[in-house]
Amino acid sequence: MNGWTGKILDIDLSDATVKTYELDMEMARLFLGGRGLGARLLWDAVGPAIEPLSPDNVLIFATGPLTATGYQTSNRFSVTTKSPLTGTILDANSGGFWGMQFKKAGYDALVVRGRAERPVYVEITPNGVTIEDAKHLWGARVGAVTEQLGQNDNRRNVLCIGPAGENLSRMAAIMNDGRRSLARGGPGAVMGRKNLKAIVVEGKERPGIQDHEGFRFLLYESRKMLRTSPLTSQALPEFGTAVVMNLINHIGALPTRNFQQSQFEGAEAISGEALTEKYLVKNASCWACPIGCTRISRTQKVEGEGPEYETTWAFGAQCGVDDLAAIIEANHLCNELGLDTISTGSTIGCAMELTERGLLDSDLRFGRADMLAPAIEALAYRRDLGDDLADGSLRLATKYGAPELSMSVKGLEMPAYDPRGMQGQGLLYATSNRGACHMRGNMLGLEVLGLPKRIDRFQVQGKSSYVILHQNIAAAIDSLVVCKFTHMAVGEEYFARVLSAVSGVEFSTGDLVRAGERVWNLERMYNLREGFTRSDDTLPSRLLREPLADGPSKGWVNELEPMLAEYYRARGWDRQGVPTQDKLKELELEEIVNSQQSTVNSQ
Amino acid sequence: MARVTLYGGLRRHVSAPMQQLDSVTMRDAELQAALFENDRPRPHVRVLVNGRNLEWMRGLDTPLEQDHQVAIFPPIAGGTP
Numbered sequence: 001m002n003g004w005t006g007k008i009l010d011i012d013l014s015d016a017t018v019k020t021y022e023l024d025m026e027m028a029r030l031f032l033g034g035r036g037l038g039a040r041l042l043w044d045a046v047g048p049a050i051e052p053l054s055p056d057n058v059l060i061f062a063t064g065p066l067t068a069t070g071y072q073t074s075n076r077f078s079v080t081t082k083s084p085l086t087g088t089i090l091d092a093n094s095g096g097f098w099g100m101q102f103k104k105a106g107y108d109a110l111v112v113r114g115r116a117e118r119p120v121y122v123e124i125t126p127n128g129v130t131i132e133d134a135k136h137l138w139g140a141r142v143g144a145v146t147e148q149l150g151q152n153d154n155r156r157n158v159l160c161i162g163p164a165g166e167n168l169s170r171m172a173a174i175m176n177d178g179r180r181s182l183a184r185g186g187p188g189a190v191m192g193r194k195n196l197k198a199i200v201v202e203g204k205e206r207p208g209i210q211d212h213e214g215f216r217f218l219l220y221e222s223r224k225m226l227r228t229s230p231l232t233s234q235a236l237p238e239f240g241t242a243v244v245m246n247l248i249n250h251i252g253a254l255p256t257r258n259f260q261q262s263q264f265e266g267a268e269a270i271s272g273e274a275l276t277e278k279y280l281v282k283n284a285s286c287w288a289c290p291i292g293c294t295r296i297s298r299t300q301k302v303e304g305e306g307p308e309y310e311t312t313w314a315f316g317a318q319c320g321v322d323d324l325a326a327i328i329e330a331n332h333l334c335n336e337l338g339l340d341t342i343s344t345g346s347t348i349g350c351a352m353e354l355t356e357r358g359l360l361d362s363d364l365r366f367g368r369a370d371m372l373a374p375a376i377e378a379l380a381y382r383r384d385l386g387d388d389l390a391d392g393s394l395r396l397a398t399k400y401g402a403p404e405l406s407m408s409v410k411g412l413e414m415p416a417y418d419p420r421g422m423q424g425q426g427l428l429y430a431t432s433n434r435g436a437c438h439m440r441g442n443m444l445g446l447e448v449l450g451l452p453k454r455i456d457r458f459q460v461q462g463k464s465s466y467v468i469l470h471q472n473i474a475a476a477i478d479s480l481v482v483c484k485f486t487h488m489a490v491g492e493e494y495f496a497r498v499l500s501a502v503s504g505v506e507f508s509t510g511d512l513v514r515a516g517e518r519v520w521n522l523e524r525m526y527n528l529r530e531g532f533t534r535s536d537d538t539l540p541s542r543l544l545r546e547p548l549a550d551g552p553s554k555g556w557v558n559e560l561e562p563m564l565a566e567y568y569r570a571r572g573w574d575r576q577g578v579p580t581q582d583k584l585k586e587l588e589l590e591e592i593v594n595s596q597q598s599t600v601n602s603q
Numbered sequence: 604m605a606r607v608t609l610y611g612g613l614r615r616h617v618s619a620p621m622q623q624l625d626s627v628t629m630r631d632a633e634l635q636a637a638l639f640e641n642d643r644p645r646p647h648v649r650v651l652v653n654g655r656n657l658e659w660m661r662g663l664d665t666p667l668e669q670d671h672q673v674a675i676f677p678p679i680a681g682g683t684p
């Protein structure tokens with residue numbers, strides 16, 4: 001079957017063994033690749049007895065059946081692990097070039113186990129796989145490591161951690177190609193614990209395609225759709241993702257000063273329009289992407305990729321900062337140190353509120369743009385208060401006596417949309433398997449942008465069906481893997497046709513969405529096995545009990561409970577949010593879950 | 604007079620992003636041709652009055668009052684990929 005290379009690379013750093021084994025093609029049919037394949041492999045590899053920061057946790061880097069085929073945005077890949085920030089299953093995905101190169105090296109996935117005695121890096125080339133000494137790289141920042149290891153976008157690609165990962169920050173990202181990130185949930189800390197500084201790949205073979213003519217036609221059709229959609233041909237390239245800042249602010253859903261308000265008086269100053277006018281150098285693209293949403297920006301001090309909307313919000317409105325240059329520099333620093341910008345900015349914002357309420361003795365106060373860089377440095381190196389910040393907002397706020405001030409779900413900091421002004425977004429955050437996340441079926445499209453159709457953002461009844469459908473589609477896209485921005489112009493039915501053309505196996509749109517649903521349910525079963533319950537599917541009390549005082553969302557809280565009950569029913573889960581046996585059977589998960597559960601329990 | 608603010612690429616058409624609107628309905632807005640097609644906002648164009656989308660109000664017949672803030676957005680998209 002084309003689409004998959006059929007090989008998994010397995011490296012145990014404890015005894016420096018390198019193995020290759022065959023990918024089970026039935027597993028590939030059911031879980032596709034990327035996030036789905038990662039979840040399936042993690043289910044077997046890491047049970048509840050293994051702590052996230054134990055050497056026994058694994059990192060699974062996975063590409064999908066479309067990766068490196070040349071289909072638009074087929075550059076993406078994911079990492080799956082047990083999150084040191086949340087304790088849930090975690091997958092994070094990234095674009096750039098590394099994923100494409102890894103697939104061309106001949107593998108669908110890489111499993112990294114154990115812990116090296118000393119810092120190492122792994123090199124995967126057509127000549128073989130080697131584990132190299134990384135003493136000289138340990139402590140270095142991302143740009144320097146990437147350069148030293150010979151990054152060349154189309155030939156040799158570097159993935160690495162920065163100092164934050166080495167110091168086991170629970171919000172440490174893994175960076176690839178020097179500028180993209182597998183950001184959320186702290187996978188960089190798992191890599192740091194393994195003493196693994198970097199993975200360098202060189203590939204040479206493009207994956208095979210079964211139906212060349214069909215594939216070419218779909219490529220042509222998709223290009224046409226991407227060109228004619230004003231979103232993918234104008235909006236994203238012209239202003240980047242931060243252009244939604246003013247819109248979200250206008251509707252009263254821009255979380256401000258740790259979600260105390262939902263409109264920020266400095267929104268215009270940190271908007272995509274301001275970024276384009278004052279700091280944009282040029283656009284950039286990931287491999288095989290005709291959209292090119294990426295911004296290269298420059299201040300007097302730095303030049304680099306970003307910032308994206310969520311980052312601009314995290315260091316901007318969330319911290320009460322309207323100094324866009326300081327935000328660009330904070331983003332650049334996070335990329336260099338290897339940090340998730342959303343969790344970093346949100347945790348600093350949480351510390352600011354703790355300080356202003358007299359619970360924490362620090363200089364972090366809302367609006368202090370000058371404090372961003374020192375706080376980020378301290379966090380990455382776990383210096384002083386940075387040691388607390390590095391553990392995330394929930395542990396921080398709990399330590400200082402106010403856990404309710406952590407704006408997180410399951411310990412993962414919420415992105416840039418206030419669920420009081422977007423009811424469905426609240427349900428999405430509460431039910432997301434890796435904790436609060438906007439990339440698991442973002443309601444921005446439906447509730448604000450009117451994509452693919454407009455639904456009332458304050459409507460509660462009936463919201464669950466939209467959330468579920470988009471969660472399933474997002475899980476399928478994350479398993480193919482393509483960039484979700486493609487989906488703004490190209491429908492999922494095209495992705496199913498591309499998958500069929502590439503693999504030679506007929507996948508209907510229903511099969512594809514069903515694969516996404518299967519992935520979602522397996523992730524859910526993983527979290528239940530870890531001890532998560534219905535009570536974890538919730539939002540911070542501020543969002544459930546403190547109505548917004550001003551603006552277009554005035555008077556609203558998030559009406560989670562009725563949406564959640566409806567959601568469980570529509571998912572085919574019981575009242576406690578546990579998938580029923582019938583549902584597991586329908587999704588062909590019954591055998592996997594039941595047999596592996598007993599294996600894990602008996603260990 | 605209601606205040607109208609234009610966003611994104613629409614700013615190319617005007618000297619300043621913020622304009623005063625001296626009329627009572629959206630039918631008289633500047634840039635009508637760029638924004639509307641057959642009396643409806645062009646696909647993906649969003650018009651908000653005090654943060655509420657026109658589609659949830661009385662559409663183009665929504666009456667505007669003195670202190671209303673009108674925000675007009677061209678096609679935009681976002682989030683973080």
Ligand code: SF4
Binds near residue numbers: 073096291
């Ligand atoms: S749309 Fe942006 S993030 Fe997605 S593949 Fe293209 S450049 Fe990368």
